[in-house]
Amino acid sequence: MCLRCRSAQLLCGKPVCPLLLRYRAFERTLPMVQGRELSGSSPPAVFVGRFGYPKVSFGPLLSPEHGSTEMLDTPEQWVGRSVQEVVGFRTSLVRGTSPIRVTDAEKPIPLLEDLQLLALAGESVESESRFRRAPRGHITLTDSAPPFGPSAPLERLRLDVRRVDPHLDRLASDTAANARTAVNELYGLGVRVSRIQRAFSVGTLGRRGRRRLVPTRWSITAVDDLLGKQNLGRVRELPELGEGRAYRLTALDNRWLILFLPGAWRYESIESWYPETLWNPSPTDIVMIGDHEGHDGRTTYASIGGCYYAARLAVSESLLALGRQAGVVVLREVHPGEILPLGVWNVREHVRAALREPPLRLPTLADADRLIDETFSIPRERWRRQSAVLHDARTQRRLDEWLDRDR
Numbered sequence: 001m002c003l004r005c006r007s008a009q010l011l012c013g014k015p016v017c018p019l020l021l022r023y024r025a026f027e028r029t030l031p032m033v034q035g036r037e038l039s040g041s042s043p044p045a046v047f048v049g050r051f052g053y054p055k056v057s058f059g060p061l062l063s064p065e066h067g068s069t070e071m072l073d074t075p076e077q078w079v080g081r082s083v084q085e086v087v088g089f090r091t092s093l094v095r096g097t098s099p100i101r102v103t104d105a106e107k108p109i110p111l112l113e114d115l116q117l118l119a120l121a122g123e124s125v126e127s128e129s130r131f132r133r134a135p136r137g138h139i140t141l142t143d144s145a146p147p148f149g150p151s152a153p154l155e156r157l158r159l160d161v162r163r164v165d166p167h168l169d170r171l172a173s174d175t176a177a178n179a180r181t182a183v184n185e186l187y188g189l190g191v192r193v194s195r196i197q198r199a200f201s202v203g204t205l206g207r208r209g210r211r212r213l214v215p216t217r218w219s220i221t222a223v224d225d226l227l228g229k230q231n232l233g234r235v236r237e238l239p240e241l242g243e244g245r246a247y248r249l250t251a252l253d254n255r256w257l258i259l260f261l262p263g264a265w266r267y268e269s270i271e272s273w274y275p276e277t278l279w280n281p282s283p284t285d286i287v288m289i290g291d292h293e294g295h296d297g298r299t300t301y302a303s304i305g306g307c308y309y310a311a312r313l314a315v316s317e318s319l320l321a322l323g324r325q326a327g328v329v330v331l332r333e334v335h336p337g338e339i340l341p342l343g344v345w346n347v348r349e350h351v352r353a354a355l356r357e358p359p360l361r362l363p364t365l366a367d368a369d370r371l372i373d374e375t376f377s378i379p380r381e382r383w384r385r386q387s388a389v390l391h392d393a394r395t396q397r398r399l400d401e402w403l404d405r406d407r
Contacts, residue, residue: 035134036131036134036152037128037129037130037131038064038094038127038128038129038135039127040063040066040126041062041063041065041067041069041125041126042060042062042069042118042121042124042127042159043063043069043070043072043073043093044060044073044118044121044123044124045061045072045073045198046058046061046115046118046119046201046202046216047060047095048213048219049097049215050217053102053215054101054103055099055101055102056099056100056213057099057100058098058100058115058202058213059095059096059097059115059151059154060095060115060118060127060157060159061073061093061094062093062094062095065092066126068123068124070123070124072089072090072092072093073093073198074192074194075194075343075345075348075349076192076349078345078349079349079350079352083252083340087340091149093149094135094149094150094151094152095135095152096131096151096152096153096157097153097154098111098153098154100112100213102203102212102213102214104213105203105212105213106203106209106211108203111157112202112203114157114159115202116172116202116203116204117159117161117164118161119168119199119204120161120165120169120204121161121163121165122163122168123162123163125159125161125162126159127157127158127160128158129154129156130156130157131152131153131154132155135150136150136151136152165191167186167189168191168195168199168204171186171205172204172205175207175208176207176208177205178207178210179200179205179210182206183196183200183226184227186199187227193223193227193348197216197219197223200214200219200222200223201215201216201219220306220343221305221306221309221344224306224309224312224344225309227313227316228309228312228313229297231320232265232312235265235320235325236265236325238319238324238325239323239325240264240324240325241260241262241263241325242262243361243363244261244361244362244363244364244365244367244368245260245359245361246359246360246368247355247357247359248354248357248375249350249353249354252337252338252342252350253335253336253337253338254332254333254334254346254350255332255333255335255375255376256330256331256332256351257331257372257376258329258330258331258354259328259331259390260319260326260327260359261327261329261362261368261389261393262327263326263327264295264325264326265295265319265326265327265328266292266293266294266295266328267292267293267327267328267329268293268328268330268387268388268389268390269290269292269307269312269329270288270289270330270331270332270386271288271290271307271332271334272287272331272332272334272376272378272382273288273334273338274336276336286378286382288378288382288386289303289304290304290386290387291303291304291308292388306347307347309344310347310351311330311347311351313348314347314355315328315351315355317352327389327393329389331372331375331376331383333375333376333378365394369384
């Protein structure tokens with residue numbers, strides 16, 4: 001198909017050619033990376049790989065541009081940006097790589113010490129680096145972490161860290177606090193989730209003797225999960241929401257509908273992928289997948305991966321701000337404009353953005369059905385068959401309903 005189309009006809013049905021998008025991103029970046037040396041600025045950003053665990057590849061993400069590059073590694077600021085802009089941010093980052101064992105976080109080699117300091121930085125960091133070969137141009141894409149650009153083995157790195165985040169620095173120095181305590185305290189102090197994930201990944205948090213490097217992909221979901229569980233411990237103590245609410249958003253060719261249902265905490269996240277979207281190569285069939293948990297949470301890893309925990313963190317924040325607990329259903333319909341995996345920030349930040357919009361009132365479940373019809377192309381019956389929480393809401397009677405009837 002690509003040979004027949006050559007981007008002229010967009011036969012794949014996508015609004016932008018994914019192959020040209022990758023090429024044009026590198027067309028801007030690679031001319032700025034000449035030979036084996038690179039001078040520029042880090043947002044700051046680091047990356048820890050997962051292949052070969054417990055011996056992994058780690059290193060900085062460096063921009064060939066000088067000055068403030070913080071936007072390139074701050075997904076909290078990417079809502080409202082196009083796919084092309086986000087890919088442009090990330091492909092301008094060159095990854096230096098070096099092998100290391102995850103247990104070396106306890107007694108770090110000089111390069112890891114530099115990167116741990118980089119992870120604590122409170123602003124962009126000027127850098128000079130030398131690679132063993134010229135960085136090669138390929139985009140690294142995963143469903144968890146944002147993409148980044150060319151990479152090469154790192155031979156030498158010099159960083160000019162002028163200011164560290166005082167909250168990150170204090171918790172990095174606290175070797176008596178376990179990682180869970182440190183993550184929760186940083187979040188409570190208002191440190192961005194992406195910054196906590198970065199510090200967690202390079203082994204700067206946790207008790208002495210227990211610190212480890214954590215692959216970036218795993219650290220993102222681990223922090224989302226830890227923070228979500230902390231929030232939900234408080235949410236379960238709140239009064240129950242007395243009315244239904246709904247929130248909608250369309251972004252990056254994703255349609256979102258988040259339903260808050262009266263009653264106690266329960267949660268479900270469902271994704272539907274149209275034919276020939278990123279993770280659904282079928283030319284004809286829509287694929288739906290979802291996971292749910294009851295009032296006490298879940299004990300197994302969600303089949304839809306990090307997106308489940310990213311959305312759960314976002315809705316837990318909204319419920320705390322609302323001062324109520326509720327049943328929550330997050331519905332996501334993915335259309336062909338989803339041409340590249342951008343990372344689970346896409347879910348966390350867009351659910352957050354949807355929940356900042358004024359809510360729509362849902363006096364009855366019939367109103368929820370109407371909104372599903374208005375929001376999505378997939379018929380409501382398909383969503384209802386997939387959803388355990390919506391099924392329970394329709395079929396289970398609440399004790400107070402019986403009491404009200406008796407009165």
